[in-house]
Amino acid sequence: MQNSLNDLAAEVSSKKELIYLKPKQKFSIVPYLYLIPCLVIFGIFVYFPFFKTLFLSFTLTNARGKVVEFIGLENYLELFKSPEFINSLKVTFKFVPMLAIPAIILGFTLALLANNKLRGSKVYEVMFSMPMAVASAPAAIIWSMLFHPTIGVINYILGTSIGWLTDDKWALISVAVVTVWLNLGINFIFLLTGLKNIPEELNESASIDGANYFQRLFKITIPMVSPTLFFVVMINLINSFQAFGQVKLMTGGGPGEATNVIVHSIYREAFFNNRFEMACTQSMILFLMILTITLIQFMYEKKGVHYQ
Template sequence: MSEAAIHSEELTALSFEKIKKKQRIISFLKGMLFLMPSIVLFSIFLFYPLVRTIYLSFFLTDASGTPTAFVGLDNFIQMFTSPVFLQSMQSTFLFVHYTVPGTVLIGLFLAVIANEKLKGIGFFRTIFSSTMGISVAAGSVFWLFLFNPTMGWLNQILGFFGMESIGWLTDPNFALISVSVTTIWMNLGFTFLILLGGLQSIDSYLYENADIDGAGYFYKLRRITIPMLSPTLFFVLTVSLINAFQTFGQIDMLTRGGPQNETNLIVYSIYQEAFMNYQYGTASAQAVVLFVIILILTLVQFKLGERKVHYQ
C-alpha cells in the first residue's frame, strides 16, 4: 500500500517535470514566431552582409564581386601602407572632430534658448528643427549655390567687405571645412530636437527650488540643466559620432572626394573602391576597419560616459 503511494508520488513528480519542459518549449517557439519577421529581415540585410564583408576582405575579387584569390591579410597591409587611405583616415578624423562638437554645442545652445517660455517660440522651434526635414541631396544643392565661387552668397559677402573670393569647395585648405559646415547645418535639426526634448523632460520643480534659493541663470545651467541633460547629451554624442563616420551623401554631391583627396572620407573611399574601381576585396577591408573603429569608439564612450551620465 505504502509502496504504491510512493510510486505514484514519483510518477507525478516526473510528469510535472515533463509538462513543464513541454510548456517551456512551446513558449520558446511562440517567442521565436514573434521574433521571426525581424530575425529574417536582420539576417538578410544586416547579418549576412556583415559576414560576407568580413569574408570578402580576405580575397581579391573580379569586377562582379566573385572572390578569385585568397590573400589573407594582404588587403589590410596594403591599405595601411597606402598614402591615399591614410589621407582618407586623417580627413575622416578631422571631419569628425569638426562636426561632432560643432553640432552638439550649437544644437545645445539653440535648444537652451528655444526652451524659454516666450511668445512665438513655436516658430523658432520649427525653424531650428527644420533641417531635419531636408534631404541630404536638397541641402547639398542649397549649399552648392552658397559656395559657388562667382555667384555664391558667401563670396559676394566677402566681396562686399573687399576680401578676395575663396574657392570654398576647390581650395584644399577650405574644402573639408566647407563640407563640415554643411554637415553641421544638416545635422543640427535632429540634434536640436532631441536636446529640446531632453530639456523639456527636466522637472520644473528643480528650477523653482533653485529660484527660491536664489540661483542665477548660468548657475542653474551648470548645476541643473547640464547634469540632468547628460543622458540625452550622451545619446546625441554617440549618434552624431557614428553619423559623422558614415557621412557620404554631401561628399558625393559637393566635392566627390576632391580636391586632392582632402574630403575623401572613408565611406566615400569605400564607395569609390567598390563601385568605381570594382575592388570589392579592398573595399570590404576598409569597411571592416570602419566598423572596428566605430565599435571601439562607441565602447570607449560608454565606458567613459557611464561615470558622467546621471540617469534618473
C-alpha cells in the first residue's frame, strides 16, 4: 500500500514538472531586424568616422585629405614635440575646471532655490532654463558685445576698461563665463528633476527629528540626488573638453594662444594648415582623454553614488 502511494506521488510530481516546463523558444531574427536602422545610422555617422579618423592619424595626407603615405606613430611623436599642441593641452586643462565646477555648483544652487515651494517658483524655473534655448553662436555674439572694452555693459557696470577678449589674462575667463551660462540651463533642469524625485517624507521626518537645513542637505538631499549629480558631472566634463563655438567666435583662439583649446586647435590644423592627419591625431588624443576621465568616474561611481 505504501509503495503504491509513493508511486502515485512521484507520478503527480512528474506531471507538475511537465505542466510548469516552459516550451523551448525558437530563435527569431525579427527583433534583430528592428536594430538595423539604428546600426546603419551609427555606422555611417559614428563608427565609420571614428575608424577613418583613427586610420588617418597613422598616415600622411595632402591638402585635400587624401592619403599619401602610411607613417605609423610619427604623427603622435611629432605632436608631443609641438609647443603649440602642448600649450593647447595646458589651456584645455585650465579651461575644464573653470567651466565644469562653477556650472555644476550654480546649477545645483538654482535647482535648490527653485525646488522650494515659494510663490513664483515656476517663473524662476523658466528663467533659469532659458540659456538652454540659446545656441552658442548668437550667445557668443551677444556676450562679445557685453565684453567690448569701450561700449560693453560689463565694463560700464564695473567701472573698468578691461579688454576682456583681447587681454590674455582675462580672455579664457571670459569664454568660460559664457560657456558656464550656456550650460546652466541643462544642469538646472536635470538637477531640479532629481530633486523633485526625492520623497518629501524624508525631509519632513528629519525636520521633526530636529535636523537643520544643511544637515538635511548633506545627509538626505545630496545622497538621494547623487545619480543625477553624477550624470551632470559627466556631461559637463565632456562638454568642457569639446567647447568650440564660443571660442571660435569670441577670440579665435587668441590673443596669442591664450584660448586655443584642443578642439579649436583641431579645427585650425584641418582647415587653416590643411594638415588633416594632425587634426585626426589630435582628435584621437582628445578621445583618449575623455575616455580615461569617463572610466575613472565610473570606477569611483559606487563609492559616491547612492541609488534608491
